[in-house]
Amino acid sequence: MEKPAIAGGAPVRDTKLYYGHQYIDKADVKAVEEVLISDYLTCGPKVSALEQKLCELTGAKYAVAVSNGTAALHIAAMAAGVGAGDELITTPITFAASANCALYCGGRPVFADIRSDTYNIDPESVREKMTDRTKAVVAVDFTGQAAQLDELLSLCHEKGVVLIEDGAHSIGTKYKGKPVGSIADMTTFSFHPVKTVTGGEGGAVLTDREDLYEKLLLGRSHGITKDEAFYVNESHGAWYHEQIDLGYNYRLTDIQCALILSQLDKLSQFAERRGAIVARYNAAFSQIPQLFVQQEIPESETTRHLYILRIRPELLTIDRKFFFDAMAAENICCNVHYIPVYWHPYYQKLGYQKGLCPNAEKLYEEMMSLPIYYSLTDRDVDDVITAVTKIVDYYKK
Numbered sequence: 001m002e003k004p005a006i007a008g009g010a011p012v013r014d015t016k017l018y019y020g021h022q023y024i025d026k027a028d029v030k031a032v033e034e035v036l037i038s039d040y041l042t043c044g045p046k047v048s049a050l051e052q053k054l055c056e057l058t059g060a061k062y063a064v065a066v067s068n069g070t071a072a073l074h075i076a077a078m079a080a081g082v083g084a085g086d087e088l089i090t091t092p093i094t095f096a097a098s099a100n101c102a103l104y105c106g107g108r109p110v111f112a113d114i115r116s117d118t119y120n121i122d123p124e125s126v127r128e129k130m131t132d133r134t135k136a137v138v139a140v141d142f143t144g145q146a147a148q149l150d151e152l153l154s155l156c157h158e159k160g161v162v163l164i165e166d167g168a169h170s171i172g173t174k175y176k177g178k179p180v181g182s183i184a185d186m187t188t189f190s191f192h193p194v195k196t197v198t199g200g201e202g203g204a205v206l207t208d209r210e211d212l213y214e215k216l217l218l219g220r221s222h223g224i225t226k227d228e229a230f231y232v233n234e235s236h237g238a239w240y241h242e243q244i245d246l247g248y249n250y251r252l253t254d255i256q257c258a259l260i261l262s263q264l265d266k267l268s269q270f271a272e273r274r275g276a277i278v279a280r281y282n283a284a285f286s287q288i289p290q291l292f293v294q295q296e297i298p299e300s301e302t303t304r305h306l307y308i309l310r311i312r313p314e315l316l317t318i319d320r321k322f323f324f325d326a327m328a329a330e331n332i333c334c335n336v337h338y339i340p341v342y343w344h345p346y347y348q349k350l351g352y353q354k355g356l357c358p359n360a361e362k363l364y365e366e367m368m369s370l371p372i373y374y375s376l377t378d379r380d381v382d383d384v385i386t387a388v389t390k391i392v393d394y395y396k397k
Contacts (some may be wrong), residue, residue: 006329007394012387013331020194020335023270023374031262035254046257051204053264054189058181060206062213065257066220069168069190071250072203073101073138075219076186079205079212080136080162082107089129090138090166091121092340092360098138098166099341107135111342113357117295119143119308122359123151130155136162141170141180143308143337144196144274146300149175149183156185164188168203171196172271172303181206186216191256194373196270196305197263199256223247266374271303273374277381278304281370284385290315290392292366306337307372309388310363318395324368326395330387334368 035046051063066072082088088102092111099109112125119142126137137156139147147165156163165184167173173180181187186209191202205216218225223245228235231242263270285291292310296302313319318326327334340360342352354361370384 007326007391011330012383012390016331016333017371017376017380017383018333019369019371021373021375022193022198023266025266027265028259028262031258032255035258038254040254042253042255043251044254046254046261047252050252050257050261053261054181054204054206057264057267058179058187058206060182060187061208062206062210062216064205064213064216064220065252066203066205066250067252068201068250069188069192069203070097070100071220071248072188072190072205073097073164073166074104074248075216075250076164076188076205077101077105077107077136077138078219079186079215080164082135085133086135087131087133088136088138089126089134090341091140091142092342092357093119093142093338093363094140094166094341095168095338096341096344098140099347101138102136108133109341110134111340111352111356111360113359114142114363116359116363118145118297119294119363120145120147121152123148123155125357126152127155130159130161134159134161136164138164138166139184140166140168141173142306143294143302144169144173144305145294145296145302146170146173146175146180148297148299150299153184162186168192168195169305170303172267174301176299177301182208185209186212191260191263194305196274196303197260197267199252199260199263202252202256202260218245219247220250221247222249267303270374273376274304274372275302277372277376278307280378280381281307281372281385285309285388288389288392290396291388304372307370308337308367309334309370310367313366315397316392316395317397318391320366320368323391323395326391327368327387330383330390332371332384332387334370336364336367337369338364340364 054063082105084106086107102109163184165187168190186207189204191199226241
């Protein structure tokens with residue numbers, strides 16, 4: 001590996017191209033400005049408006065807007081009843097929050113392996129990892145592709161387990177024609193800036209079950225209720241409220257809700273553009289033997305959040321790290337999603353060891369995330385394809 005990181009000649013681009021970026025237009029700015037001069041900055045009408053909009057988009061009966069996607073996972077795990085001694089099964093190819101939510105509740109994450117073609121959690125591995133202590137499964141829609149929801153729901157309900165769909169990547173995705181958000185027992189969303197729709201930060205939990213909805217509301221707002229139906233004691237007056245559980249301050253501001261509402265108006269065009277970029281990448285990379293193209297199940301009509309480039313090291317003279325650095329030298333800034341959760345030092349201290357999920361670990365060693373976002377131009381996409389092709393040609397065996 002004595003060759004330079006740049007694959008010969010001048011870089012493909014003079015300016016840096018990043019892997020993700022939000023898109024904000026005048027309508028978004030106006031929506032936020034209107035809230036800033038209104039009577040409410042938080043706990044106001046935009047919160048319920050966002051929740052109603054999410055229900056309309058997904059078909060879910062209930063939505064609870066929260067401060068971020070991690071908060072959404074936390075209160076979903078709480079509502080599922082995860083507690084001390086309980087287990088929650090999830091994938092290692094995810095952001096740590098998908099597993100941390102079990103730890104927040106005093107439970108233990110258990111990692112099921114992924115399918116090596118779709119990169120989503122494998123229902124058969126989930127079945128193998130289930131025990132009498134399993135309380136919930138967090139199935140991540142990795143890259144935006146829906147997990148195998150029919151199989152997972154059937155398995156979870158057979159075992160009396162709650163299925164939480166981590167839809168941080170998949171707002172806008174449909175499974176068998178039905179929008180993500182109304183299929184699993186609970187579905188969580190994230191509105192971080194690199195996601196398809198953003199509020200700067202923000203999240204939500206959607207469900208059709210009233211019992212879960214009531215628990216989610218308490219989890220979001222300190223365990224406090226102003227609903228007399230749940231009071232333990234007699235009301236003192238119009239100001240009265242009671243804390244009936246231990247909850248958190250996971251509320252979302254009207255400022256953020258206004259931005260998310262405006263962004264949701266563009267969801268279909270965001271999804272269409274991301275799909276066009278994926279199609280161009282797939283057409284180019286499927287012709288290169290040194291690369292794998294992520295496969296999709298026919299049930300998923302995917303709004304893609306990430307595009308995974310996976311190399312075949314056995315057909316190259318370089319590994320993934322060198323390929324990643326070579327892309328940076330071409331002024332294409334990639335990322336890696338994700339380091340297997342149980343490889344992190346905190347999880348190693350808890351006793352988790354490498355080797356738990358071979359498919360996931362192999363994927364990590366071979367993948368990187370390429371640029372994909374709404375404002376990416378055709379020229380930008382061509383530059384990415386040119387850079388990848390240039391590096392493969394230079395380093396192929």
